[in-house]
Amino acid sequence: MIDITKRFPGVVANQGVNFAVQGGEIHGLLGENGAGKTTLMNILCGLYRPDQGQIQLQGRPVQFHRPADAIAAGIGMVHQHFQLVERFTVAENLVLGERKQLWRDNPKRLHQRLRQLASRYGLDLDPAMPVWQLSVGQQQRVEILKALYRQARVLILDEPTAVLTPQETQGLIATLQQLAAQGTSIIFISHKLNEVLAVCDRITVLRDGQTMGTVAAADCDTHRLAEMMVGREVDFTRPERASRDRPEPRLRLEAVSVQGHHQRPALDAISLTVHSGEIVGIAGVDGNGQRELEEVIVGLRPPNQGTIHSQGTLAHIPSDRYTMGLIGAFSVTENLLLRDYRYPPFQRRGMLRPKVMAQQAMTLVNDYLVRTPSVQTPSRQLSGGNAQKVVIARELSRQPQVILAAQPTRGLDVGAIDYVHAQLMAQRDAGAAILLISTELDEILRLCDRIAVLYEGQIVGWANAATANVNHLGLMMAGKHPPETLSIPMAHDR
Amino acid sequence: MTADPSPLAPTSLSPRLKALAPALGVLIALFLSSIVIALSGVNPLEAYQTFMAGAFGGSRQITETLLKATPILIIALGLTIAFQARVWNIGAEGQYHIGALLAGTVALVQPDLPAPIMMLAMVLAGLGGGLLWSLIAGLLQLKRGVNLIIGTLMLNYIGILLVQYVARVPLRDPNGFLPETARFAATAQLPRLFGTRLHIGVLLALLLVPLTYLLLWRTPLGFRLRAVGNGPTVARSVGIWPHRHRLIALLISGSLAGLAGMIEISYTYLRLRPNISDGYGFTGILVALLGQLSPIGTLIAAVLFSALVVGAQALNVTLQVPVAVAGVLQALLVLGVLAGNAIAKR
Incomplete structure (x- = not known):
């Protein structure tokens, strides 16, 4: 060519x-x-x-x-x-x-x-x-x-x-x-x-x-x-984390099951706890219950069994930003205010205030480095990375206590991945409890404190990120149980 | 990589050509119509001249066009709201009839109400009739899973026939020869505007244009309706419930269709009888779509569509062009504009 x-x-x-x-x-x-x-x-x-x-x-x-x-x-x-x-x-x-x-x-x-x-x-x-x-x-x-x-x-x-x-x-x-x-x-x-x-x-x-x-x-x-x-140097090392205060449980799933297609459970008795100031990773190959886990936690789908406790504001970075995160026909402004449009100062006496909304959008666009021709641009015209930044700006600017990040860097380039990782780590350091669902093992290993492997709707094993072995994780992701990784380290162990 | 336009979009058309596409569509439609008109033995140029003069040639013609546009516009504005929420209400025709039926019943059963109260009661009856008829279709869908398109479409026939039944049997004028009710009292007639043939409903329809815009783009409710229409899954995940908002959009469009029915019987017909609609409920669907679901676009489309109907009547009366030929002209023009728009959008 x-x-x-x-x-x-x-x-x-x-x-x-x-x-x-x-x-x-x-x-x-x-x-x-x-x-x-x-x-x-x-x-x-x-x-x-x-x-x-x-x-x-x-x-x-x-x-x-x-x-x-x-x-x-x-x-x-x-x-x-x-x-x-x-x-x-x-x-x-x-x-x-x-x-x-x-x-x-x-x-x-x-x-x-x-x-x-x-x-x-x-x-x-x-x-x-x-x-x-x-x-x-x-x-x-x-x-x-x-x-x-x-x-x-x-x-x-x-x-x-x-x-x-x-x-x-x-x-x-x-x-x-x-x-x-x-x-x-x-x-x-x-x-x-x-x-x-x-x-x-x-x-x-x-x-x-x-x-x-x-x-x-x-x-x-x-x-x-x-x-x-x-066009610049990129850091690949696993970033060190700030020490954290006394962790408290913020998100707890107890034996959550969800019915899937063909009478098979999409999620089978999932139990896990995410504490403040930690990132728990859900590793696994796509299609093993990730979507159902995400939907059940944010309430898009009721669990057939089990309970979910979540404390404080829940932020959701969805796995599919185009069908779950952004409305393509809506402007950047409208997408950024998809949760807050109805509260003052964006609404007064029952009417929306486009100018105030646009100002807030401009602030967020600057803070979260969204590259867009204008805040009136329909979000479907943004590149994948910038679309994801809009979702992140909307969700993280609300100071969440719990963050569910599902495939947050899917389809993004190195620069944008770096950015998303930095945002998640900053939120963790600020005390948020983060559940990261990702099919990118590199990402899980880089960010998480504890790792659970999801296979056919079950958590088939836990690993401590600092000591995890990629081969063992890979085997678990393929449904094979290497017995030595089945121990379940608790958050307080380290 | 998702920022790329659809890979299947052709890239060979120049922007200038694209902008001209709708006009080109109209020209092609006019050309094809010319053949049909010529075949019926009339000079096409003369026919088009008659057509234009019939729709816009003088204040009488313009008045006629505006009067005809009013019910279409009110229905189409309601459907604009429904379609923005992706609620496919095909039942405006039935909602229009039930609105007319309830408003007409009020006028016939309580003929002695003082004028302002009579008007208010009829407006409420019209709105309520349309709301009720759309609510039935909405509940059928929510509770029984009946497809909304089918539900609203079927209720059209029931609505139309119900008006015929009421006009022929329970409320039929015992002294009249035709299967229709007695004429309404003068208090049940819409007031006219400044001595013209235009009535207050025309003003109301025009007022609804900015109101529809404000509702859709300046209120939290409109924000939610558009969110549900453009991204139902996203809406649901940020706590906007699609079912509830789809029902709201359906009821608004139904109420407005009922209002249009009330306006027509309290001005044009002044009684209940069969054939109180010129297919306004269906024309409204076309007009809302031609107007690209924007209130201003809908206004323009409603006036143009009404002009097509009025002009076609003139064509029929003046040059004895068969009504069917005028219908072909209308259909070709709509297709031409739609095809042109589709090309311009690519």
Whole structure:
């Protein structure tokens, strides 16, 4: 891709970007949110057309007018959110959208053919299995196989490890290395620096829509990459915490159970206590009851059994900021005042006071470093990081005693993650009791005092963050019980 | 990465072309209508001239257009509130009829009330009738899970037929030949404005435009209604209860539709009879959507729509263009504007 420029109204998403991938190479594409990674890849997939610049495939210029053109040219993309029909089998998902034959293949022959294809690339899959019975890691393999089935020679993976356990990630990396060895070019989009360094041969960094350079992974380390990405040095160490006063219990769950689909409990007798001045982490792979735990604590869903005690103002940083945290059509001001609009000084004699509301919004936007064209801008126009800052500003500015932070840094870049972590630690030091639900093990290890692992709606083990072993946590997250980590340290033990 | 516009949006249209899209839509609609008009043996240019003159050609025509716009506007403003809360009330027609029925019953049963009290009682009866009719649909949904669109739609037929029944049987004028009630007393007639044919309801409808705006954008209730409409899950997680607010939005729109019914029978018809609506309840839905759920947009759309109806009548009377052809013209114009708007928005 040569000298690619793409403008949207008000933004230049890509400006003179150069990006080259060689055959059989794993190429990392790294950049902050809004740096233009997705735009660049959408151009490569034929979803957008560049305003300027050229795409060359094996030295020949090509033009993609629609996604089908890119697929025909051998470019396959594995999206972050899988594009699979859950009710269909693996095989049916693979042949979906094919037009060439009038009748469908004999399933037996099709399965045979697909099994051969899968084993050629070392992907262990049963073509006859319906997709909904597969684990997330297996579904991702279906997506990869789908691209290979369409004869992709360039495979793009958007944040492929976000939904995987450490063990599944290892499996994915092995698969990718085997594919590359057989000549497939792989573009690996990620914000996890360690992973990019471990997997990729070369890495291209984007910042503010421009190429910051391409480096060989062998000559690079996380600090240098982070610097290229955000333009400054980033601290990765586990921050020391201020000593705290006598902790008191603020949030207590006692044997809370929630009914899920298919008669299976989504939460099964969860008991935990969060004290003032501590962060308790809930680790686990997505879909093991995190959403239900979050909803039951904030009262969006009644527990079928058990009780929840919460003391003082509860702040909620929701796991899905777009459906639970922000109203896209509402302005930044309206979103910031979604809880307080009805109280003076924002309301007087039954009427809202837009000027006072806008002033308060401006104060919060400044305090919480939200980058927005104005406070009247609809929040759907904000980038992910700035949208999250709006949620955080609204929730944390109310001086909460209890904070429920669910996936607070999902989809954010290094700079914004740092910011969110600093905010949470400041609240902890100010005495708030924080429950952090996160699928990012790094985040849990960095912030939390105690860690519980959630698997299929149960807490399968506790660990002390200072002494936790990543492998053991990973095994627990996959539902295996390493017996030595089953001890339950109390908050007062340390 | 979520700040990117939808990847499927085409990027080939220039902004200037987009701004012209609605006008282009109207032109295409006019062109297609010309073919239909020409086929019915009339010169299209002459037809359009007659059309415009019929709707806006003089004070009599403008008055007619405004009178016709009044019930449409009141209904559409109510629906603007409902639709902002994403409450799909399709039952304004039925709510309008029940509002008219209750207000008319008051006028017929208590003909001796003094004028101000008569007006007040009729307004309250109109509002109450619409509220009651929408409440039935709301409760059916909340308590029995009946889809609101289906519930409100079905209640339309019951409302329309109920008016016919009352006009034909219990309240029928024993001295009349037609299946209708006796004429209301003079006290049940809306006062006129400054010696014109315009009545006080026109003023009320215009006043409702800023009031609707204030309700939606300047009061805590309006804030909650819009929050429920635009992000029900978010609203719920900050303590705004969607069910309650959807019901409130439904009842407001129902009451206003009932008020429109009261205004029409106490000016245009002055009695209860079959056919007391020109499909205002359905036109109101279109007008609210054409106005893009903004009170000002709704005002403009209501006047334009009313002009379409009045102009089409002139076309029919003056040039003997069949009513059906005028209907085709209306439909094509609406489609043209909607398609143009959709393109302009991308």
